Amino acid sequence: MPQDFAPLMMFYRADLFKKYGLKVPTTWQEYEQVATQLHAKAPSASMTNFDAADPGWFTGLAQQAGADWWTTKGDSWHVDINGTASDKVADYWQGLVDKGLVKKNPSFSPQWNKEMNNGTLLTWISGAWAPAQIGGIAPSTKGKWTAAPLPAWTAGDTSTGIWGGSAITVTTDSKHPAEAAEFASWLNTDDKAVTAQVKNINIYPASTSGRALQILDQPPAFFPNQPDFYSEVKKVAPGARSFSMWGPNVTVTFSAYRDSFGAALQSGSSFTGALDTMQNNTTAGMKKLGFTLN
Secondary structure (H helix, E strand, O other): OEEEOOEEEEEEEHHHHHHOOOOOOOEHHHHHHHHHHHHHHOOOOEOOEOOOOOHHHHHHHHHHOOOOOEEEEOOEEEEOOOOHHHHHHHHHHHHHHHOOOOEOOOOOOHHHHHHHHHOOEOEEEEEOOHHHHHHHHOHHHOOOEEEEEOOEOOOOOOOEOEOOOEEOOOOOOOOOHHHHHHHHHHHHHOHHHHHHHHHHHOOOEOOOHHHHOHHHHOOOOOOOOOOOHHHHHHHHHHHEOOOOOOOOOHHHHHHHHHHHHHHHHHHOOOHHHHHHHHHHHHHHHHHHHOOEEO
């Protein structure tokens, strides 16, 4: 039973953008320009961080760029983790890292939490669930963040990726599968139940009827400065895309992301080379499991 939907968005410190006289970027080219301006005005601050520990955000960026990491034809799989779209994303972020425009600390680390809280980081590329997290990460910044559409590769393009989203599954060994399924359905379709989830954990409902609930006319508690928060999510959601399908060994792919991009950050080696490692590890693992690849 689908529970919530998490299109990728850009969260930015509106107060600091105003302080430094920065324009909110709408394209990735503008994002780099603003990052350069920020670095010149406040060398200790950065636009964001490149997270080599959590593959979720990078996966969403690859989706926005048009990547499909796994596809099938007949009984065969095709893996395209290091394809043109993903390489474009990797090259872009390598440029920001090499120019010193973004931090290298992993998200949710103590150092990252501190930088989010003290104004060292001005944006966070995250899913629509971010308001539920920022309150615990950066409690002193309530009312200072604003959500905006993810910068586009081409001006006017509304495409974005996803980071997360969730569902509730009843397993075959459940002692009470019918009751469990009924509860899962109630939790994610009943107006009062979905309203409680929006209020308490800031989900954006997966159910289309849930997206018309009155609770979405109010901003998340941590974003009192943005009364149209959920309206902005609603505008972004139709342009969100995932992969056409996910592969059978995603855990191998994500583990390779952490290892290869972590090593690339430390050594200064190629991000596209890290994608090659992900490609090779994923295909080798699938072949070992007996899948046919083309």
